Each structure stands twice: as structure tokens, then as C-alpha cells.
Amino acid sequence: MEVFGTFTVRAGLAEMLKGGVIMDVTNPEQAKIAEDAGAVSVMALERVPADIRAQGGVARMTDPAIIERIMNTVTIPVMAKVRIGHFVEAQILEAMGIDYIDESEVLTPADDKYHVNKWDFKVPFVCGAINLGEALRRIGEGAAMIRTKGEAGTGNVVEAVKHMRTINDEIARLTILPEEELMTAAKNLGAPYELVKWVAREKKLPVVNFSAGGIATPADAAMMMQLGADGVFVGSGIFKSENPAKMAHAIVQAVTHYNNPEILVKVSKSLGGAMPGLEISDIEEGNLLQFRGN
Amino acid sequence: MIVGVLALQGAFREHLKMLRGCGAEGLEIRLPFQLDGIDGLIIPGGESTTISKLMLEYGFPERIKSFAASGRPIFGTCAGLIVLADKIEGKKQKLLNLIDLDVRRNAYGRQISSREVDLSIPFLGTESFRAVFIRSPVIVKAGRKVEALACYNDRVIVARQKNILVSSFHPELTGDFRMHRYFLEMTGK
Numbered sequence: 001m002e003v004f005g006t007f008t009v010r011a012g013l014a015e016m017l018k019g020g021v022i023m024d025v026t027n028p029e030q031a032k033i034a035e036d037a038g039a040v041s042v043m044a045l046e047r048v049p050a051d052i053r054a055q056g057g058v059a060r061m062t063d064p065a066i067i068e069r070i071m072n073t074v075t076i077p078v079m080a081k082v083r084i085g086h087f088v089e090a091q092i093l094e095a096m097g098i099d100y101i102d103e104s105e106v107l108t109p110a111d112d113k114y115h116v117n118k119w120d121f122k123v124p125f126v127c128g129a130i131n132l133g134e135a136l137r138r139i140g141e142g143a144a145m146i147r148t149k150g151e152a153g154t155g156n157v158v159e160a161v162k163h164m165r166t167i168n169d170e171i172a173r174l175t176i177l178p179e180e181e182l183m184t185a186a187k188n189l190g191a192p193y194e195l196v197k198w199v200a201r202e203k204k205l206p207v208v209n210f211s212a213g214g215i216a217t218p219a220d221a222a223m224m225m226q227l228g229a230d231g232v233f234v235g236s237g238i239f240k241s242e243n244p245a246k247m248a249h250a251i252v253q254a255v256t257h258y259n260n261p262e263i264l265v266k267v268s269k270s271l272g273g274a275m276p277g278l279e280i281s282d283i284e285e286g287n288l289l290q291f292r293g294n
Numbered sequence: 295m296i297v298g299v300l301a302l303q304g305a306f307r308e309h310l311k312m313l314r315g316c317g318a319e320g321l322e323i324r325l326p327f328q329l330d331g332i333d334g335l336i337i338p339g340g341e342s343t344t345i346s347k348l349m350l351e352y353g354f355p356e357r358i359k360s361f362a363a364s365g366r367p368i369f370g371t372c373a374g375l376i377v378l379a380d381k382i383e384g385k386k387q388k389l390l391n392l393i394d395l396d397v398r399r400n401a402y403g404r405q406i407s408s409r410e411v412d413l414s415i416p417f418l419g420t421e422s423f424r425a426v427f428i429r430s431p432v433i434v435k436a437g438r439k440v441e442a443l444a445c446y447n448d449r450v451i452v453a454r455q456k457n458i459l460v461s462s463f464h465p466e467l468t469g470d471f472r473m474h475r476y477f478l479e480m481t482g483k
Binding site for chain 2: 001002003004005006008009012013015016017018019020035038039040041075076077094097098099100122123124252253255256257260
């Protein structure tokens with residue numbers, strides 16, 4: 001008997017993306033550059049996060065015509081973003097045959113209380129998280145992949161590091177608790193008890209976890225891999241850099257050879273300018289994307 | 295016995311876990327010189343486009359071909375099958391050309407068509423095997439030297455040509471060790 005869209009199949013695609021780089025692209029030409037550089041997937045967008053941040057206004061799901069052109073250009077899987085809680089944008093993307101949906105804080109939230117019930121879909125979802133509780137809530141809602149949020153569109157890796165370290169620390173803490181303390185831990189994390197027990201036993205997240213939000217150089221990418229990321233999303237970092245094709249290629253190499261400093265030297269040389277970055281403390285707190293959803 | 299798992303990209307950790315479960319030692323292979331010390335090689339699932347590019351970048355194809363010529367076995371799953379095949383539809387370049395198969399990538403369609411199926415795979419015993427297909431390739435044609443070991447919907451999904459074994463699904467995702475045990479027997483150790 002054949003079964004489609006099971007959790008194994010949805011989470012399984014994320015397993016196949018591991019050790020890879022997922023790149024934000026806004027048109028077929030960029031998608032081709034990403035694929036040629038060795039990206040494992042592309043995120044089809046109207047504007048990269050740095051432009052969304054600069055231009056302001058409501059950021060919504062990308063025009064399906066743009067997504068379709070990108071889907072027709074590359075053979076690697078194509079992802080697209082929906083607003084937090086916008087289940088109809090998700091239905092539209094599923095009907096188009098998108099490979100992965102990112103329910104993303106980079107877009108303007110459509111629901112200030114609830115996320116999409118991702119169990120209603122056969123297409124897999126990736127969701128952002130800044131800590132373990134948030135990651136497990138999203139998985140409880142059916143997410144088949146997690147990405148630490150970082151702070152998108154800044155080219156500043158500090159928040160990505162903070163979120164990855166937070167999740168690692170919280171997992172480590174769970175693994176040393178006696179079983180009778182896990183219910184209280186679940187309450188404090190705001191996370192489903194069954195998932196908390198799973199994490200305490202297996203010492204890892206139940207799904208693949210990529211790093212996102214602020215990765216701008218091969219060194220950034222390799223650092224996130226050494227901190228335990230399964231792979232990286234690079235948003236504005238590629239196409240806001242001086243030489244996107246070269247930067248894309250270098251970041252792909254850096255993610256594969258993240259533990260090999262000699263190769264990291266080679267790929268980091270003469271890349272031209274990385275994207276201009278933003279100091280996090282210069283952003284008004286209300287404009288930080290990482291606190292959207294929760 | 296040490297079995298290498300090509301760790302350029304994809305589900306290499308799952309294969310390493312399966313090898314440990316079978317009592318074999320696994321090793322992540324990221325550079326060609328590491329092939330020298332191993333008794334068998336697994337090329338995992340992942341994005342075949344990415345894996346191919348990274349293989350070329352670091353000079354893997356020639357080294358893997360001589361590895362195969364030495365008689366040591368290679369097992370390719372999904373993307374691994376694609377890079378081992380003789381002919382890939384829509385691509386001029388042959389990568390490894392080690393098994394006489396014509397392959398069509400993403401043949402079932404996009405992710406929405408990915409599936410799990412309980413299959414009868416006679417050479418692994420009577421109990422069915424849970425096969426997970428994720429954006430998987432289809433073997434369109436198999437050459438005369440290729441032994442078809444299992445089929446699904448009239449297509450060959452497990453094939454062997456001497457020391458080269460391939461499957462179009464992901465035995466590393468299900469916790470069923472039978473495919474890996476079969477491969478370990480091929481190392482003759």
C-alpha cells in the first residue's frame with residue numbers, strides 16, 4: 001500500500017537537504033546561479049529580507065507566477081514563504097506543488113495568536129524558532145523541519161549564534177533531568193510533554209535544524225555548522241553581496257568542509273564585499289523579526 | 295572492516311547510524327585520499343546536483359572509479375544511484391558510469407508525490423520492506439549485465455552489477471538493517 005505525505009516523507013526531505021545551503025532567490029536567473037553554485041534548494045521570494053526590512057509595509061506570500069517561473073527553472077527543490085498563521089497562502093502553495101513551505105516571521109504575521117495547523121497538509125513545513133520551547137511547539141503543530149531564526153536581513157550572525165546555542169543548552173539541560181522533572185520542564189518550556197520526553201532521551205531535536213538569519217560569509221556558515229546546525233539558509237547574504245555567484249559557491253564549500261580550516265582559507269579568499277550589515281542594537285525592538293510568532 | 299560514507303551533503307549520518315547498528319565501523323569521507331583505508335563505500339541520498347558538483351570539485355570521480363575497479367563494493371541510495379548510473383536523462387555529463395542504467399531524476403514528480411510503500415523484496419526474505427521514496431529517481435532502462443533485485447510499479451528499484459549496488463529509495467530512513475547487511479556481505483569480510 002502506498003501512503004503519501006507521511007511525517008517520515010515530510011521530514012525525510014529535510015534529511016536529504018542536510019549539509020547543504022538553501023538560498024533566497026527572487027527570479028529565475030538568481031535561482032540558476034544558486035543551483036549552479038551547489039545550493040540544495042532555493043527559497044522563492046519577491047524581495048530578500050534586507051529589502052523587506054528597508055522598504056517596510058506588509059510583506060506577503062510571493063506572486064505565484066514568480067514562484068512558478070523559478071520552479072520551472074531549476075531541478076532542485078523549491079521552497080516559498082507564507083505569513084505566520086496564513087493557512088490559505090499555504091493551501092495555494094500546496095496546490096502549486098511547492099516542495100517545502102516556510103511559515104516565516106520574515107513576512108508580516110497574518111494571525112497574532114495561532115500558527116498554521118501543519119498536520120492538515122501533505123506538503124512539509126519549516127518554521128523558525130529562537131529556543132527549544134518554540135521549536136517543539138512548531139513540531140507539535142506538524143513542522144517537519146526547524147530553522148533557528150537569527151535576525152533576517154541584517155548580515156549579522158550574532159542572533160543566529162545566540163539561538164543555536166540556546167537550543168543546544170536547553171537540550172543538554174533536559175538530558176540530565178530525572179524523569180519526574182520532565183513534566184515541569186515541559187510546562188516551563190511551553191512545549192508538548194511527549195516531545196520533551198523524546199528530546200531528553202535522544203539528546204537532539206526530533207527534526208532537522210538549519211541555521212538562518214544573518215549568515216553572510218563562508219566563515220559564518222562554517223561556524224553555524226560547528227555549533228551543530230544541520231545546514232544553513234542564506235537569505236540576503238548571497239544576492240546582496242558584491243559577487244553572488246562566487247559567494248554562493250564559497251558558502252556551499254564551507255558548509256561541506258566546515259571542519260577543515262585549510263579549505264576554509266581557500267574559499268574565503270577574494271570574494272569581494274559581503275552584504276553590508278546591521279548592528280542589532282540599532283534596530284528598534286519593535287522591528288526585530290525574531291519575536292514574531294512564538 | 296571500515297565502510298566509508300560519502301559525506302559531501304545529504305543523509306550520510308543516517309547511513310553511519312545504520313552501519314553502527316550492523317556492528318560495522320563507519321567513516322565520513324570528505325576528501326578522496328580517505329578512500330584508501332576503507333573496505334566499502336556508501337553514496338547517500340541528498341541533492342544529486344549538489345553532490346555531483348562537490349564530487350567534481352575535489353576530484354572524486356576518478357578516485358571512486360579506481361576504488362570500484364579494485365573490486366571493493368559501492369552502495370548508492372537515491373542520489374547515490376543517480377551519480378553511479380551510466381546515463382541520466384537531460385544531462386550530457388556522466389559522473390561515475392559504474393552501473394549500466396538509464397535514470398530519470400525526480401521521476402514521480404515533486405515532493406507531494408513522495409511516498410512510503412511496503413514492498414516485497416525477495417532477496418531480503420519474506421517479510422516486507424518499508425521503502426521510503428523522496429523525490430526519487432526511476433530506472434528507465436537496465437543493461438544486460440545488471441541484475442534486477444526488486445521492482446515497484448514495473449520499475450526496477452534495487453539493482454546490482456557485480457560490486458555496485460543501488461536502490462532508488464532510502465533504506466537508511468527506516469531502521470530496517472537488511473539492505474545494509476546485504477551490502478556488508480558484499481565486502482567479503
